[in-house]
Amino acid sequence: MWAELFSGLEMVLRPDTVAMTAAGLLLGIAVGSLPGFTTVMAMAVLLPISFFLDPLVGIPFLIGVYKGGIYGGSIPAILIGVPGTGASVATTYDGPALARKGKSKKALEMALYASVFGDTASSLLTILMIGPIALVAMRIGPPELAVVLAAAMAIIAVTASGPARKGILMLGLGCFVALVGQDPVHGVNRFTFDLFALQAGIDLLPLIIGLFAIPEILLAVEGKPKATPVARPEGESLTMAELRASGRTILRSTAIGAGIGAIPGVGQVVAAFMGYAAARRAARDPSTFGHGDLDGVAAPEAANNAVNGPTMVPLLTLGIPGDNVTAILLGAFVAQGLRPGPQLFATDAATIYALLFSMVIACILLLVLGRLTIPLFAKVVAIPRAYMVPLTLVFAVAGTYVYRSNPMDLVVLMGFGLFGYAARKMAFDVTPMVMGFLLIGPFEYAVSQTLSLSRGDLVGYVVAERPVTLILLALIAAGLAFIALRRRGPRTPVQT
Amino acid sequence: MPFKTFAKGLAAGLLAAVAATAALADYPEKPVTMIIPLGAGGSHDLNARVIASVLPTYLGQPVIVQLMPGSAGQIGTSAAAEAPADGYTILFTQNFIDQLQQHVAELPYDPNEAFVAVARTNFAAPSVIVRSDSEFATMDALLASAKADPGAMTFGHSGNWGAFMVPGAMMFNAAGTMPTLVPHKGGGPAMQALLAGDVDVSLAFDSVIASQGDAVRPLLTLDREAHYEGVPTAAEAGLEGLEDTSIMHRVVLVHRDTPPEALDKLRAAFVAMQEDKTYQKLLSSLGENAAFMGGAEYEPVRAAQGEAYGTLVRTLTGQ
Numbered sequence: 001m002w003a004e005l006f007s008g009l010e011m012v013l014r015p016d017t018v019a020m021t022a023a024g025l026l027l028g029i030a031v032g033s034l035p036g037f038t039t040v041m042a043m044a045v046l047l048p049i050s051f052f053l054d055p056l057v058g059i060p061f062l063i064g065v066y067k068g069g070i071y072g073g074s075i076p077a078i079l080i081g082v083p084g085t086g087a088s089v090a091t092t093y094d095g096p097a098l099a100r101k102g103k104s105k106k107a108l109e110m111a112l113y114a115s116v117f118g119d120t121a122s123s124l125l126t127i128l129m130i131g132p133i134a135l136v137a138m139r140i141g142p143p144e145l146a147v148v149l150a151a152a153m154a155i156i157a158v159t160a161s162g163p164a165r166k167g168i169l170m171l172g173l174g175c176f177v178a179l180v181g182q183d184p185v186h187g188v189n190r191f192t193f194d195l196f197a198l199q200a201g202i203d204l205l206p207l208i209i210g211l212f213a214i215p216e217i218l219l220a221v222e223g224k225p226k227a228t229p230v231a232r233p234e235g236e237s238l239t240m241a242e243l244r245a246s247g248r249t250i251l252r253s254t255a256i257g258a259g260i261g262a263i264p265g266v267g268q269v270v271a272a273f274m275g276y277a278a279a280r281r282a283a284r285d286p287s288t289f290g291h292g293d294l295d296g297v298a299a300p301e302a303a304n305n306a307v308n309g310p311t312m313v314p315l316l317t318l319g320i321p322g323d324n325v326t327a328i329l330l331g332a333f334v335a336q337g338l339r340p341g342p343q344l345f346a347t348d349a350a351t352i353y354a355l356l357f358s359m360v361i362a363c364i365l366l367l368v369l370g371r372l373t374i375p376l377f378a379k380v381v382a383i384p385r386a387y388m389v390p391l392t393l394v395f396a397v398a399g400t401y402v403y404r405s406n407p408m409d410l411v412v413l414m415g416f417g418l419f420g421y422a423a424r425k426m427a428f429d430v431t432p433m434v435m436g437f438l439l440i441g442p443f444e445y446a447v448s449q450t451l452s453l454s455r456g457d458l459v460g461y462v463v464a465e466r467p468v469t470l471i472l473l474a475l476i477a478a479g480l481a482f483i484a485l486r487r488r489g490p491r492t493p494v495q496t
Numbered sequence: 497m498p499f500k501t502f503a504k505g506l507a508a509g510l511l512a513a514v515a516a517t518a519a520l521a522d523y524p525e526k527p528v529t530m531i532i533p534l535g536a537g538g539s540h541d542l543n544a545r546v547i548a549s550v551l552p553t554y555l556g557q558p559v560i561v562q563l564m565p566g567s568a569g570q571i572g573t574s575a576a577a578e579a580p581a582d583g584y585t586i587l588f589t590q591n592f593i594d595q596l597q598q599h600v601a602e603l604p605y606d607p608n609e610a611f612v613a614v615a616r617t618n619f620a621a622p623s624v625i626v627r628s629d630s631e632f633a634t635m636d637a638l639l640a641s642a643k644a645d646p647g648a649m650t651f652g653h654s655g656n657w658g659a660f661m662v663p664g665a666m667m668f669n670a671a672g673t674m675p676t677l678v679p680h681k682g683g684g685p686a687m688q689a690l691l692a693g694d695v696d697v698s699l700a701f702d703s704v705i706a707s708q709g710d711a712v713r714p715l716l717t718l719d720r721e722a723h724y725e726g727v728p729t730a731a732e733a734g735l736e737g738l739e740d741t742s743i744m745h746r747v748v749l750v751h752r753d754t755p756p757e758a759l760d761k762l763r764a765a766f767v768a769m770q771e772d773k774t775y776q777k778l779l780s781s782l783g784e785n786a787a788f789m790g791g792a793e794y795e796p797v798r799a800a801q802g803e804a805y806g807t808l809v810r811t812l813t814g815q
Contacts, residue, residue, distance in 0.1 A: 181567070328541075453676075
């Protein structure tokens with residue numbers, strides 16, 4: 001393994017690979033920072049370019065687009081509260097609050113450092129642990145996935161800010177909204193009122209831009225303009241002490257993200273929310289979260305990027321893409337005559353390691369390019385609010401429409417915008433709603449698959465053939481009990 | 497007022513004539529949009545990227561790929577059906593979306609009235625696969641076991657009414673049995689389920705089978721010609737009539753009311769593209785064949801598919 005590891009490293013340390021990775025990163029940052037232009041779209045459009053390049057140039061180029069895109073998504077999330085991608089939704093909790101406090105530069109730098117650390121650490125972990133991670137991915141079938149998804153929903157509902165019953169209500173609402181449209185298993189129409197436009201269901205992007213960006217705009221319109229121009233509205237750079245103070249958060253989120261990445265079918269959005277929720281629970285003063293806490297930016301950004309390494313494992317070891325991004329990478333591999341899978345690992349492990357190293361190189365380059373571009377982006381906050389608020393609205397609406405050119409999405413955007421505004425006013429956290437929306441579909445699918453597989457004897461099937469499901473169920477029950485106890489702890493009056 | 501009526505009529509006639517000549521003039525005068533009713537990154541998207549980078553040379557206008565996924569392909573298809581019939585919107589789809597959805601969903605369009613085939617660019621024929629350590633060494637053994645206890649065998653496919661479920665179900669149906677069908681979200685998860693031992697049998701295309709090395713074993717190929725030595729085709733295994741209906745045809749459709757001149761130019765551009773060296777090279781590196789079939793020739797195949805899928809749906813849903 002070591003010989004292949006080193007020859008892999010040698011294979012990617014060449015100037016044209018580095019140059020094209022950098023080009024991909026810049027393109028990715030540009031596209032990712034525009035709401036509605038997803039990283040996946042950018043990769044799909046740029047994919048043919050890689051057809052005509054050397055494999056070890058073309059694929060790193062796409063990896064650059066991918067990583068740049070994810071980081072780019074956090075830029076509008078921080079500066080204007082419009083999440084560029086699903087993965088950056090959790091960044092809108094504290095990012096815009098920091099920008100309002102005149103700390104946009106600090107927030108952008110924290111996002112960059114946390115992203116780069118989460119990504120690099122998880123990529124290195126993947127290189128060293130590719131075998132074990134592949135084994136874990138293989139053990140996760142429909143019943144196990146159903147249990148993990150149910151647990152994720154429960155955890156988010158009870159760890160959301162505010163009382164648990166509000167969280168559970170919002171979770172249920174999110175689940176309901178996701179049911180609209182054709183059911184994913186049998187194609188039956190649900191809650192569509194015979195409207196064809198609703199048949200495809202409600203998409204994540206209009207939902208999250210509506211829930212997170214529109215309330216932000218409405219609140220900005222409501223607020224009184226402060227006529228105190230500051231000399232440097234973007235604020236100062238992040239200090240070493242501030243970065244060190246968030247060190248624990250970044251490490252914790254990296255571990256959460258890498259763990260979630262090892263389970264196929266969960267993904268970045270969930271990781272970001274989980275990282276954020278864990279950071280808030282661990283904080284000495286959780287009340288600063290949501291009001292401009294640097295940890296609130298570090299946590300989701302480290303977590304969503306740490307997913308990247310392990311998600312590559314099923315692609316590289318089995319040739320099975322876990323999501324759209326890895327599907328496009330698979331296309332790039334295939335067009336180069338490389339078919340990832342056990343066969344390629346046996347014959348050409350060096351190439352696989354080379355590509356994993358190119359992910360690390362992309363991270364290091366992202367650090368450099370991010371540092372160079374942050375001063376430019378940070379200037380956005382200097383734009384007067386009279387222009388910025390309408391511009392944000394334009395971005396939110398245009399971003400929603402370009403995504404898949406569906407006018408219905410604009411109705412959804414505005415509807416959830418008003419709903420999100422009302423929820424904000426009544427102190428309902430919309431996070432559980434997004435999680436319910438995201439996870440109920442895969443959960444339903446996994447349950448339906450499990451029922452097919454069990455052929456009518458669910459308990460017998462799980463007990464006899466699915467030991468991992470039982471272990472997971474026990475672990476999760478213990479975890480939820482622990483959270484419930486901790487939650488009750490501080491509220492009990494101290495007996496003296 | 498007769499004069500006013502006359503003037504109105506004249507104006508309307510003139511307008512219509514102008515519009516008609518404009519449409520006929522020099523098609524195509526602007527970029528052509530190619531709608532894909534599927535998501536980014538799938539094999540269909542990859543094929544589309546290849547077409548979009550080569551076709552402009554032969555069409556004389558850029559080709560814009562527009563991904564419109566959702567509702568098992570219905571969203572993109574209905575958008576193409578509603579677009580003006582001027583030849584500037586084409587649909588790159590496959591037979592299971594084109595001809596099967598009409599039997600399982602309430603569609604706002606009739607695929608046969610709305611579209612006519614421009615070309616079948618290529619096809620992909622799946623093979624029936626099991627794990628290498630499976631107890632089934634041959635197709636006969638697999639079918640014998642499926643017939644003995646149909647419910648006990650699990651067939652993992654890539655999604656209901658999709659490119660593996662339909663051929664698999666038709667194949668088992670032709671053999672006189674039906675195992676437990678287990679849907680997965682795409683071919684990747686279906687392959688993983690097979691490898692992990694969650695299901696007994698699945699379907700896959702050649703390039704995917706090759707990448708799995710010794711991990712899987714093909715038992716039957718749903719094509720006219722054998723792909724693997726010693727592995728029979730459906731006809732050789734005594735399963736008749738599956739050739740045109742159980743393989744995935746990648747097809748380009750356009751609105752049926754498109755002016756004939758525009759349709760001819762479109763068809764000609766696809767024919768001309770077949771000779772392109774880059775096109776051939778890209779397709780072969782994707783592991784795709786270039787088995788082209790002209791639009792007019794493909795129309796009867798479409799009709800036959802529509803009928804066969806209707807029969808299959810009625811069998812499976814018990815109607």
